[in-house]
Amino acid sequence: MSRFLRNQGWVAGLFALLIFLFVVTKLIQPGYGSGDFGSLARAVLPYAFAVAAQTVVVIAGGIDLSVAAMMALTSVTAASMMNGASEEYALFVVPFVLAMGLVLGALNGVLIVVTRVPDIVVTLAMLFVLQGAALLVLGAPGGAAAEWLKASVIGTVPVPGLPDWADAWVPKALVLLVVCLCIVWIPLRRSRLGLSIYAIGSNELAAFRSGVPVARTRIIAYALSGLFAALGGLSLTISTGIGAPIPGPYLLASVAAVVLGGVALGGGKGGLLGPIIAVFVLRLVRTDLTLLAIDPNVTAIIEGLIMVAVVMFGAFITMRSRPAGATP
Template identity: 35%
Template sequence: MTDLGFFVRHHRGLLGSIALFVVMFAIYIANHPVGLTPAVATTAANKAVLLALVAMAQTLPVLTRGLDLSVGMVFVLANCLASTLVVGTPTEGTLGILAVLGVGALAGFLNGTIVVFGRLQPIITTLATGAIFYGIALFVRPGPGGDVQSDIADLLTGQVFDTVPAALLVLLAVVLLVWVPFRRSVLGRAAYATGSNEQAAYMSGVPVERAKLLAYTLSGLLASIGGLMLTFNTYSGEASAPIAGTYTLNSIAAVVIGGTSLFGGWGSAIGSVFGAFVLRTIEDLLFVFDFDPLWQPLFQGVVLLAAISLGAVRILRIRNRLEILA
């Protein structure tokens, strides 16, 4: 097999999600009343980056064969905290951002600690901690409101050189500063090994516990970055359970569409980013074609089912699990 063939075979999920997004976005732009303008691109990017960050957060636990049902709650908690802490002067706002990110990482660390040392199922653990995080969000922001440092918000949700959406650059920075170092680190490779076969990884001396702990901690950090971006877009905070639930479920859908296996050990946060872009573009397509918004879950379900079916076909063709790594 040639190097190109090897690359395509091992990144078919990522390549498929990229191709699907390009096609759908091209259709959206072709039918938009004003076409692709900086304003249109910025609006689309600001919405898509929110889900992309939460999808990245979901990807890390999934790689270890876990599932984090609290990412949406951490997302909302960060939104509520940011609407309270990221205020005042730019310096005070920056300190508030660091505080929010610290809380997000701490929330993820709590999840990881319970999963690793408490030896509880990730789904049950994160379902319980998610309720705690939501309660804290309600305490911080009982009703919608708040504010945010306008200079920082405008900088991160506007345009660079009046052309490039700043939100995309934020997403790129997160990928380069969080995902890439994780993927290339010893613990990043350990996370993949843990998801593939935890018992074999442990017997081989792989630091399974530290890999899981880091994956959940970074998951909380990424979800809190998403909550910050939501605050910068809305200039307010709201402890909304429906928003948290929607982002949690859509993050799982984005992970699947992006080619990451829910059985662990296979996938990429980059694929999840494009999976999130696909889901957001569905909403944009319904807008330009003037469909009833109630159709959105149907189209999202069709795309998700197609992605799952493609992954299932690949698994059914495998006679030996070692073929996955071949």
């Protein structure tokens, strides 16, 4: 029991914080209901996928700075492919864009392994490249999304056996998020590969000596990150109906949520649940600020301050947890 608490204590605390924030929201805005929760879930969607992308790589002991740019590229690709195309064509676009994310993510990993340049530099260079590619695909915000895709995040999922009032609290966007993450994450977590990802993040040398294929595992981790980023890009296109070539603030948000979610920036620790709850916490704070009728620009400042503070706190914890005198 104590072991469970130690392992899951952070996530449990975070969940309590989320509940507390919901209560605060309800106090600020007594009318806060299922519809608002639905829009919260829609707003969380791209952030959650960005965070999932970052989490996989951070657990493997790396960092991916190209997450936001990857989302921009996949988003504009999807939007420009679906522009003027038939509804059925989108059935082809979705797997294509996901495969693109997977391949580009794997490219990140291959470049890191082959050039032996640190991940932070490789993904920074990839950030430039992907941003440029996004601009080449679509010079200005535009494109379109298929109607059925747009409909897939709006409204609620009718769950058999649940009364209507409870049904209203199950937005499609949330279900989509949970399903997508579970399909990839749960089999991974239980497989040898998932163990390898944790192993190389925890101690690369030890993992190598125990026979973990370090290079292959790293490439796969980055490929998965690319896949999640592509899901994020798709969800951006779906929820806005267009694609924008300039990346949003997803890089900093993803790092902040990873830190807040209890995943150590050194690697090897944490899971996916914590960061996802952290995203909800960060978005809900934003909602509360908006409900308090604070100027949206000021909200952006406060949000930025919170994210920077969280990242600082995470770095501080990491520093403390290392033996004294060691270089971080």
